[in-house]
Amino acid sequence: MRARFLGKDPCSQEGQSPTLFVTDRTDRRTYIAQGWVVTDPEALADVGPVPHGETIIEIPEDVLRMYGRALVGDSR
Secondary structure, X not given: OOEEEEEEOOOOOXXXXXXXXXXXXXXXXXXXXXXXXXXXXXXXXXXXXXXXXXXXXXXXXXXXXXXXXXXXXXXX
16 A cells, blocks of 8 residues: 655644545545544543554644545546
């Protein structure tokens, strides 16, 4: 599997760059998101148990907009 860069948070500071990538999987469309690890106890309680091998991340709305732009150009 390969990952193609879609964009990063335009407001990010050096070393803090929530980023979105799209993969080239052929069985289904998937994305890789780089974000801040959620450690806030209240947010984690709201989310509930996280399965082994998964984590919860926080990403800015601007990065999610990149997902929308990627879909507009997608013919799948």
